[in-house]
Amino acid sequence: MLGRQFHKINRIRRESLIKMFKPNGLSLLCLLSLHQVAYLLKDKLQSTGPLDNKVLSVEEGKMGPQYLYRFTFQPPTYSLRLTGEIDNLIEITPKDGVLIVNEPLDWENKSTYRLQLEGLNQNGNRVQGPYSIIINVIDINDNPPQFNKSSYSGEVRQHSLPGKPFMYVTAFDRDDPSSLNSQLSYSILHQFPSPFTTEMFFQIDNVTGAISTTLSGAENLNPDIQDKFTLEVVAKDKAGQSKDSFATSTDVKITVLENLWKSPPEVILMENSTKPHPMNITHVQWNDPSAKYELQPKEKSSIKLPFTVDQSGTVYVTEPLDREEKDYYSFYILAIDEEGDKLAYPVTVSVHVEDINDNPPVCDHVMTKFEVQENEVAGNLIGTVSASDRDKKGSFNSRLRFRLLEQTPKIPLDNLFRIESGTGSVHLFKMGLNRQVATNYFLKVEVTDPDFSTVCDVQIHVIDINDKIPIFEKSDYGTLTIPEDWGIGTILKKIQATDADEPFTGSSQIIYTITKGDPNNTFIILTDKKTNMGVIKINKALDFETAAMYNLTINATNPEPLVAGVKYNSSSSTFLQIYVTNVDEAPVFRQSVYIVEKYENVTVGTNVATAEAYDPEGYTIRYSLRKNNRNWLEIDPVSGRIYTAAPLDREIQHTYIVEIVATEQSEASKSCAVQLILHVTDVNDNPPYLAKSTVFFCHPLQKGESAEFEVDDPDTHLPVFTYTLSGEHANNWIISKADGKHAYISPTNLNLEEKIYNVSLKINDNGRPPMERVVNLKVNVCRCVDERCFIEIENPNPFPTVGVAVGILVGVLLVIGVILGIVFLNLERKKKKEQSAVAIRPSELRTLT
Ligand SMILES: *[C@@H]1O[C@H](CO)[C@@H](O)[C@H](O)[C@H]1NC(C)=O
Ligand SMILES: *[C@@H]1O[C@H](CO)[C@@H](O)[C@H](O)[C@H]1NC(C)=O
Ligand SMILES: *[C@@H]1O[C@H](CO)[C@@H](O)[C@H](O)[C@H]1NC(C)=O
Ligand SMILES: *[C@@H]1O[C@H](CO)[C@@H](O)[C@H](O)[C@H]1NC(C)=O
Ligand SMILES: *[C@@H]1O[C@H](CO)[C@@H](O)[C@H](O)[C@H]1NC(C)=O
Ligand SMILES: *[C@@H]1O[C@H](CO)[C@@H](O)[C@H](O)[C@H]1NC(C)=O
Numbered sequence: 001m002l003g004r005q006f007h008k009i010n011r012i013r014r015e016s017l018i019k020m021f022k023p024n025g026l027s028l029l030c031l032l033s034l035h036q037v038a039y040l041l042k043d044k045l046q047s048t049g050p051l052d053n054k055v056l057s058v059e060e061g062k063m064g065p066q067y068l069y070r071f072t073f074q075p076p077t078y079s080l081r082l083t084g085e086i087d088n089l090i091e092i093t094p095k096d097g098v099l100i101v102n103e104p105l106d107w108e109n110k111s112t113y114r115l116q117l118e119g120l121n122q123n124g125n126r127v128q129g130p131y132s133i134i135i136n137v138i139d140i141n142d143n144p145p146q147f148n149k150s151s152y153s154g155e156v157r158q159h160s161l162p163g164k165p166f167m168y169v170t171a172f173d174r175d176d177p178s179s180l181n182s183q184l185s186y187s188i189l190h191q192f193p194s195p196f197t198t199e200m201f202f203q204i205d206n207v208t209g210a211i212s213t214t215l216s217g218a219e220n221l222n223p224d225i226q227d228k229f230t231l232e233v234v235a236k237d238k239a240g241q242s243k244d245s246f247a248t249s250t251d252v253k254i255t256v257l258e259n260l261w262k263s264p265p266e267v268i269l270m271e272n273s274t275k276p277h278p279m280n281i282t283h284v285q286w287n288d289p290s291a292k293y294e295l296q297p298k299e300k301s302s303i304k305l306p307f308t309v310d311q312s313g314t315v316y317v318t319e320p321l322d323r324e325e326k327d328y329y330s331f332y333i334l335a336i337d338e339e340g341d342k343l344a345y346p347v348t349v350s351v352h353v354e355d356i357n358d359n360p361p362v363c364d365h366v367m368t369k370f371e372v373q374e375n376e377v378a379g380n381l382i383g384t385v386s387a388s389d390r391d392k393k394g395s396f397n398s399r400l401r402f403r404l405l406e407q408t409p410k411i412p413l414d415n416l417f418r419i420e421s422g423t424g425s426v427h428l429f430k431m432g433l434n435r436q437v438a439t440n441y442f443l444k445v446e447v448t449d450p451d452f453s454t455v456c457d458v459q460i461h462v463i464d465i466n467d468k469i470p471i472f473e474k475s476d477y478g479t480l481t482i483p484e485d486w487g488i489g490t491i492l493k494k495i496q497a498t499d500a501d502e503p504f505t506g507s508s509q510i511i512y513t514i515t516k517g518d519p520n521n522t523f524i525i526l527t528d529k530k531t532n533m534g535v536i537k538i539n540k541a542l543d544f545e546t547a548a549m550y551n552l553t554i555n556a557t558n559p560e561p562l563v564a565g566v567k568y569n570s571s572s573s574t575f576l577q578i579y580v581t582n583v584d585e586a587p588v589f590r591q592s593v594y595i596v597e598k599y600e601n602v603t604v605g606t607n608v609a610t611a612e613a614y615d616p617e618g619y620t621i622r623y624s625l626r627k628n629n630r631n632w633l634e635i636d637p638v639s640g641r642i643y644t645a646a647p648l649d650r651e652i653q654h655t656y657i658v659e660i661v662a663t664e665q666s667e668a669s670k671s672c673a674v675q676l677i678l679h680v681t682d683v684n685d686n687p688p689y690l691a692k693s694t695v696f697f698c699h700p701l702q703k704g705e706s707a708e709f710e711v712d713d714p715d716t717h718l719p720v721f722t723y724t725l726s727g728e729h730a731n732n733w734i735i736s737k738a739d740g741k742h743a744y745i746s747p748t749n750l751n752l753e754e755k756i757y758n759v760s761l762k763i764n765d766n767g768r769p770p771m772e773r774v775v776n777l778k779v780n781v782c783r784c785v786d787e788r789c790f791i792e793i794e795n796p797n798p799f800p801t802v803g804v805a806v807g808i809l810v811g812v813l814l815v816i817g818v819i820l821g822i823v824f825l826n827l828e829r830k831k832k833k834e835q836s837a838v839a840i841r842p843s844e845l846r847t848l849t
Pocket of ligand 1: 185241
């Protein structure tokens, strides 16, 4: 608007000035010509040149007249002629060759003008050309997007795949399809209602206009709660990147439908079914009949799942299942479309396999063997028969009962033994065992579950009475010296006791036990079954510093009890002293890692932690730090106190990790290290800065225009920036906030001229403590083409800004003499040289305009 008014004023002023100054016409003409020539000159040779083929560009919609180019020529050419698609819009001044567009062009009407230019001699005959002049019209954004329908409606199923389009909107724009002006970007402006959260349930593809559900929509949409939504969808041109783009909005009505596609309830199947297979167990259903179904295991496994799904969604089990092999199955069923693409998330089918009693009890041993002494007392426990059942633990199906069926031989009595039905433990029931009568008894034990029974065999060996005690070869094995670093399992010593009872029975077998001197079971003694030899091994790590000497008392006993009247005496005991020798070990820290947290503003010397290590051998320890790359910390070598040695800075490093080293003060100098992890906590110690420090406005300035700039702050807290304008330009601008890190600057004075303004701006982050900084925002007020500052190349705009215009009208009047002087002087000097130079001869000047 402003521009247009100005053009009019300019034209009127030009004409009236010409009339007013008629008597003194020459100098005025010179002035105006110079004004234009000054423009032509400003652009140097790019906008002026000899007759030739030319391709020029003109922005559409610009109020004329516009001076596109100035063709220079020499005799024999005296004037120019322009023909072709001039459409009464384009002309050339015949004598001085200025190509002018008189009226605004319209790209949508015509985007290219093809013209021919000829050089004519004094008689009007062509002596040069024709040359081809092509004027390309540059599109400006003068068409808003238009939707192809006035409103849209669509349907979506609950739990649809997020991001899978269920409908499209389409808009078009009449502007140049090769330019940003017709490039559309779709977005959702509002969602009505937003029932639960501020989260959007729908999204739109900014390029294709495809509408789909968001992750939140896929999770939360529920037709029972809300089944109608209206979206206000916007199409913006200029790819939605500019705040000056045109936007058109439309309503999209969406109905949410129930989703039939859901996981069926858990299936309970009896194992080992005798019904015909495959057997129908459950059903799944996609929302329309077109889908295909596919079964998919949850995890990769070589075992093939015994299930299938058919194309109507019925799920089958293909064979009888065995609970004892696998009691639970869970797998996915996919709904896929014709192309094999997933229609939605898969549903889960879970199958629980119920136990039936289909496993008989099983004896744990083919023959269970017990021993009993000849003189065993009635009631004594002889042993326990063990059997198992694979059916479900804790159910009746696996409950076992024991019963004695038969004893062989039945001499001297039957029923010498008794078995407890619940546990299977066998006891001596009657006294009277005699090795002369029978050395072995064989029992048949029946084990039953509710449906099955099994018979287990038991052998009971009658052994000699245990009336001899084990006697050690040596009553003292002396001393043994071993280093503390010998490993667990190392054999230290072999010891031997002998027993005169019947060999290879519980009466003669020997068990070695350490009865004194080893409270922590540091050692263990195993018996060689054949030779009754005892092997002493290290059972737990040795440590000289905790125990340097073990004074062991070792007893030898039999598994079978001794007969009445016989007792173990000191011949069944022996001694062994074990001395552990020291091996120098590294110091040990009391903590495996030190983790501390400090504010970044702590003063130098602040205590951070105190390292504490000890040496097992008791050597003194000295501390040091490693990997202290920034030298932020120091450690007192004696006390281990760690303190800050320099100011910390979270913005440089928020987690500082060093190693604390403890070294023993000995010849070996053994050392060890642990980590110190220092988390540096943020303090507001950085002022804000401009992340984007240059903005531009198109000249002339328009009311209500604003430009966005970006501010940032390295600290972590969420800054709340406030802005204060200062300096000479303060009154020409106002600042308004956009979001967290963005703000807008807008001009208050629309008459600002074309130049770069340094707007001084104080930004405060309102933190604790508040930090502020004065920054310079560079505001470039420039002439634009395509929303960018335009550097003139071949399209000089003859119309200066108001300020410049006044400047030129007043200023040029004053300096005209000087300029003319220089021009004439130059001409004077270069009279015969360079006739076609940049400067223009007075004769030409006169005829311009
Ligand atoms: C469209 O969206 C994508 C990502 O969502 C973004 O990277 C791109 O800049 C957007 N394009 C337009 C034209 O808005
Ligand atoms: C199924 O049950 C029968 C007895 O009912 C049994 O013999 C068979 O071993 C069982 N099969 C499986 C796989 O458990
Ligand atoms: C046994 O263990 C306790 C607790 O760990 C320890 O204090 C003691 O010194 C140990 N004694 C020996 C002899 O290893
Ligand atoms: C070892 O223990 C035995 C008996 O407990 C005792 O007689 C003997 O003096 C002890 N020896 C040492 C060195 O302590
Ligand atoms: C221990 O008892 C056995 C017989 O049972 C006997 O031969 C031996 O001398 C006894 N030892 C001592 C030290 O009394
Ligand atoms: C360090 O910053 C914290 C938090 O902003 C503040 O409370 C404290 O007083 C500051 N300390 C020093 C030494 O500046």
